[in-house]
Amino acid sequence: MVPLFAWCVGSRASRLLELHGTGEVGSVEHIFPSSFYLKTKTGDLISVTTKRVRSPVNINVEERGEPFPSLLSPGEGATLVGGRLAVGPLAISLGEGRYSNSDVASLFDLQGFSKLSDHLLASATLLQAFNLQGSMVDETSPAFTQYRAFFRENFIRPPGFSSPTFMRNAVGLLGLGSGFTPSFDDFLSGFLCLYNLASSRLGFEPMRLDPLEVESRTSWASAKLVEHMQEGEMDEDVEALVASAFRGDGDAFVLSVEEVVGRGHSSGLDLSCGLVMAAAVVQDMLTAKGLASTVAGRLGF
Structure with missing residues (x-):
């Protein structure tokens, strides 16, 4: 033994x-x-x-x-x-x-979070600069055309983000991309994690996929990641990123993105894209700045 x-x-x-x-x-x-x-x-x-x-x-x-x-x-x-x-x-x-995860949602500071715009844009620029082969932001990826269409429909084109449209489109892309956990699954995990944690403090409906449907469309391990993250179960590096966003600590947020982006081949980058886009969407819901469209553009979509 x-x-x-x-x-x-x-x-x-x-x-x-x-x-x-x-x-x-x-x-x-x-x-x-x-x-x-x-x-x-x-x-x-x-x-x-x-x-x-x-x-x-x-x-x-x-x-x-x-x-x-x-x-x-x-x-x-x-x-x-x-x-x-x-x-x-x-x-x-x-x-x-x-x-165990701490009560990250309780850290949400409305005033501080609303001032994250510049740091979200800086994070998007950072993620685009990494541009790892096979990631969501890799324009040579066979799936990039589908990623771009998804971003344009859900974040860029008027009227902007709509949770029913997002969920309908997201289900169709589960399992898309390269890597042990496909790129889109990593993105979706990050997005749903931050969005749903914010929803518990701000009073809007969380978005949750049916676990059986997720498991029917992607690998078992990747499905479990999506299921856990949409319920707010995350590793401590992702928790630190979400906590810094909710506190409105922009510098710590960018540093946390740099920490998460390095995991796996491109999993960390795709996961970070989801977290950053969710933060931009939540900020738009609070301030109507249209930030999500700009962040998506910075990512190359």
Whole structure:
């Protein structure tokens, strides 16, 4: 057996382990050098990772030097016995550390948020400058024409943003793009996360996709990301970005965008595009400045 110590267990991961109790939890679905995904018997996702970023779905473990693909195979079972999660040759001792999202929505400062315009534009310019191959803002991407049409219909052309139109169009693009989690799914996750958290403070209707429909249109792992994010469950880097926006701390917001954009190949960039566009849309709902159209233009759409 290969012993590992879990120094932090996310709130959702902890609930899922408690739900299944002693015995079989699920099996290995996807394996990466520093992480692997468990698919529980109920179809939920738990991520076991050596990365330092905490999340409600993560079990953060110490590094042992060997990449997970050399230790695990897809389909290997996961069993919980006496505070230890056994996955193939791994014996993961679950420590006392826990992580859950804070009440980010309570930080919303109407006056401060309304002054973020310049920083949202600066963030859009930054994202366009990265222009990673295969991302939403890559004009050579085979899907770019569809992204552009989506942005123009939902953010640029009059009368501007409409949640029913947005949701109808978004469903049709689920699963579009490159990457383990498709680019549009990453964008949509970021957008729905910030928008729905803001809605809980500002009194407008949140936007939520039917989980079964999401799962029918994209991969299992990507569907779970969309489902969790639309409910406001996010990792701590995304939480820091949303919190800085809600506080109206523009400098911290731009720095948080820079932090998030670096994850994966283009996932961080696409996720950041969604977060920035949602902030612009919410600001338009408060101030009627037409900022979302300008931000979309800065992104290259």
